[in-house]
Amino acid sequence: MSQVISPHEDTIVALATPQGVGAIAVIRLSGPQSIQLVNNVFYGKDLEKQAGHTIHFGSLREGEKVIDEVLVSLFLAPRSFTKENVVEISTHGSSYIVNQVIKLMIRQGARPAKPGEFTQRAFLNGQFDLAQAEAVADLIHSDSEASHQAAMSQMRGGFSGEITDLRAQLIHFASMIELELDFTEEDVEFASREDLRNLVEKLLKVVERLIDSFDLGNVIKNGVPTVIAGKPNAGKSTLLNALLNEEKAIVSEIAGTTRDFIEDEINIGGVIFRFIDTAGLRDTTDTIEAMGVSRTREKMKSASLILYLFDLGDTDMIEINRDINLLENLGVPFLKVANKIDKGNKQLINELNRLHPDTIFISAGKKKHLDLLKDKILELVNLDKFKTGNTVVTNIRHYDSLNRTRESLLDVLTGLDQEVSNDFLAMDIRRSLHYLGEITGEITTDDLLANIFSKFCIGK
Ligand code: GDP
Numbered sequence: 001m002s003q004v005i006s007p008h009e010d011t012i013v014a015l016a017t018p019q020g021v022g023a024i025a026v027i028r029l030s031g032p033q034s035i036q037l038v039n040n041v042f043y044g045k046d047l048e049k050q051a052g053h054t055i056h057f058g059s060l061r062e063g064e065k066v067i068d069e070v071l072v073s074l075f076l077a078p079r080s081f082t083k084e085n086v087v088e089i090s091t092h093g094s095s096y097i098v099n100q101v102i103k104l105m106i107r108q109g110a111r112p113a114k115p116g117e118f119t120q121r122a123f124l125n126g127q128f129d130l131a132q133a134e135a136v137a138d139l140i141h142s143d144s145e146a147s148h149q150a151a152m153s154q155m156r157g158g159f160s161g162e163i164t165d166l167r168a169q170l171i172h173f174a175s176m177i178e179l180e181l182d183f184t185e186e187d188v189e190f191a192s193r194e195d196l197r198n199l200v201e202k203l204l205k206v207v208e209r210l211i212d213s214f215d216l217g218n219v220i221k222n223g224v225p226t227v228i229a230g231k232p233n234a235g236k237s238t239l240l241n242a243l244l245n246e247e248k249a250i251v252s253e254i255a256g257t258t259r260d261f262i263e264d265e266i267n268i269g270g271v272i273f274r275f276i277d278t279a280g281l282r283d284t285t286d287t288i289e290a291m292g293v294s295r296t297r298e299k300m301k302s303a304s305l306i307l308y309l310f311d312l313g314d315t316d317m318i319e320i321n322r323d324i325n326l327l328e329n330l331g332v333p334f335l336k337v338a339n340k341i342d343k344g345n346k347q348l349i350n351e352l353n354r355l356h357p358d359t360i361f362i363s364a365g366k367k368k369h370l371d372l373l374k375d376k377i378l379e380l381v382n383l384d385k386f387k388t389g390n391t392v393v394t395n396i397r398h399y400d401s402l403n404r405t406r407e408s409l410l411d412v413l414t415g416l417d418q419e420v421s422n423d424f425l426a427m428d429i430r431r432s433l434h435y436l437g438e439i440t441g442e443i444t445t446d447d448l449l450a451n452i453f454s455k456f457c458i459g460k
Contacts, residue, residue, distance in 0.1 A: 008084065008121060011037060013105045014113035014459040015098055022093035027101050028459065029089075029110055030082045030118055037108040038072060038087045047087075052076030060089070062104055068097045082118055083125035116456025120449065123441065130441025130452070131160045134395055137456050138221065145270030146220045150394050159210055159393070160440050166203045167436045173199065174429040180422050197416050203432075204409050210393050211402050217394035219304065223265050223274030224381055227300050229327075230309035235339040239309060239364035240264065240275055243374075269378050276303065305381060306334035307373075312361075313343040317351050324356070333380050335360060337373065342366050397452070401438040408432035 011031025017024070029038065039047040044058020054074055060067045073088040080086035091097050106112065116137070123133040135154035142148040154160075176191035228236045243266050264275045276299050300306055308327055310320060320336075327334045338352060341361045352359045360376055362369040393399055408431040415425045437443035 008032075011110045012113035012117055012121075013102055013110040014118070015102065016088065016459045017093075019095070021095065024090050025093045025098045027089045027091065027098065027105070028118065029087045029105060030080070030084045030113075030121060031110070032077075032085060033109060034085045034087045035074060035076075037105060037110055038089065040108055041104055042070075042072060047072060047074065050074055052079055060091075060101060060104065062100075067100045067104065068092055070101075078125075081127065082121040083127050084121060113458060114453075115458045116453030116460055117458075119456055119460055120453040128155075129160050129164075130444065131158065131395070131398060131439055133441070134397075134452060137460070138394060140457075140460065144220075144223075144267050144272040147272065147394070150217060150220050150392050154394070159206075162206055163436055164440055166199070166206060167433060167440075167442075169199055170203065170429060170433055170436075174426055174433060177422050177426045177429065181426070193416055197413065200409050200412050200416075200432075204406065204413075207402050207406050207409065211399065211406060213392040214394075214399045214402075217392035217399075220271075220392065221394040223272035224305055225276060225303045226273045226305045226307065226377075227276045227303040228307045228309055229300055229334075230311075230339075231315075233314065234309045234311045235364040236309055239307070239337075239339065239362075242364050242367050242370055243275070268374050271378070271381065273305070273377065300330060300332060303332055305377065306330075306332050307337050307377075308334050309337045309339050309364075311343075312338050312340050312345045312348055315348070317348065317355070320352070320356075335373075335376055335380060337362060339364050341368060398439050401435045405432055405435040408435060 008031055011029055011033040013027065013029045016026045016028040035047050041060050041062060042056075042058050043061055045056060047056060050056060052075055056072045056074070057069070058072065059069050068091045071090040073090070075081070075086040075088075077083055077085050089101060091101055102112070119133050119136050122128065123130060132155050135151050135158065138151035139148065139155055142151045173191050173196050177196075179190050180188060228239060230236050244264055265272050266275065267273075306327060308323060310323070324336065336352075336356055336359045338349070338359050338361045340363055341349075342363045342365070349361065360369065360373055362373055364370075393402065408428055411428040412425065412432060415428055434443055438448070
């Protein structure tokens with residue numbers, strides 16, 4: 001079992017605000033001794049006599065030396081994030097002060113917190129379930145409206161409630177069927193097979209909806225993978241830079257120099273697009289570039305959206321039609337984007353308007369019609385599905401457990417169809433329960449917990 005027993009006997013300390021210089025820094029302690037340890041070095045009043053949810057001004061001293069004037073916030077167990085005694089010390093935001101205060105607390109008897117240990121304690125002390133704890137990490141790292149909403153909804157319960165409820169009903173069935181095992185001679189049926197089948201089908205629906213939501217969840221969390229495809233010098237880097245509004249990719253006058261993939265993210269209308277800048281669309285004799293080209297194809301296939309970019313001054317209709325044909329065969333949604341409109345080329349523009357009226361004309365270099373391009377991008381990815389109130393699964397661990405749950409539930413149904421013996425039925429139900437429990441943390445192992453919380457930062 002876990003080395004960390006609950007309630008925890010040791011008191012942990014860490015910086016809760018980012019490293020570096022800020023106006024203030026917050027150092028957090030959690031554990032039974034946290035108030036006493038701070039009180040030992042705090043001058044102003046007796047913190048152990050104060051109520052919870054109060055703030056106190058004073059100075060932290062080591063011997064005669066004043067380290068800083070601080071504000072101390074007290075949260076008494078169980079009314080705190082970790083459900084333990086929590087103290088937050090707000091100091092001036094110098095890294096020297098922060099180091100001094102943390103060292104002082106360690107000398108008093110606190111222990112430096114491990115990554116995610118505050119959240120882990122909150123989980124182990126029953127503040128929330130595992131899926132909600134993981135959402136805390138997602139929330140901290142969310143950088144768009146869509147990912148923020150997904151994390152927020154999960155932190156507030158999300159699908160945990162739904163799953164916990166159905167799981168409880170399934171546990172009931174499992175125990176009834178196991179009870180029947182004790183009465184094999186008498187041919188009793190405590191659990192109605194009809195009701196069990198209904199429950200399993202209901203669970204399967206929920207589980208399958210959540211599994212389906214993962215594609216969307218993944219995109220919300222990691223961004224819509226987007227490729228800008230086009231031959232050398234079409235203006236791919238320039239467009240990416242224009243969209244990013246800063247010079248991140250190397251813009252070059254020499255054809256074919258953009259050989260490496262440059263991934264960058266931009267937020268369009270609350271959705272993150274992960275741009276993958278690519279080295280060219282067509283085969284070439286230059287070996288380095290040819291490698292780039294085959295990688296390009298791979299990347300293009302894995303994209304959710306392709307911007308097909310071509311230079312109005314340097315492309316003819318035959319070429320464009322051939323590229324469009326190629327892209328249509330690839331099966332990934334794409335936009336036809338004609339670049340360098342500032343260069344003119346009336347004839348090609350007319351032809352494009354006639355043959356491909358959905359072409360978007362821009363100038364990446366002159367930053368013309370980029371807003372129009374952004375609108376079209378949003379249209380193509382169908383923003384509506386990002387705005388649904390439905391809970392979405394964004395976590396690969398949950399996705400795995402849901403898939404295993406689904407398989408086990410299907411086994412239960414097959415078992416019911418084939419009227420297998422009770423012990424087999426009970427086993428399949430128990431297996432479904434196990435995988436469901438993994439999501440909310442009713443079933444955990446040390447490895448699993450260590451793996452989840454090590455991804456948090458220290459102080460969280
Ligand atoms: P890439 O090889 O597709 O990444 O193309 P680059 O972004 O390196 O651009 C190739 C050249 O085209 C550079 O000299 C850019 O300055 C130029 N360029 C890009 N966009 C425009 C534009 O809208 N108008 C004009 N006139 N030149 C552009």
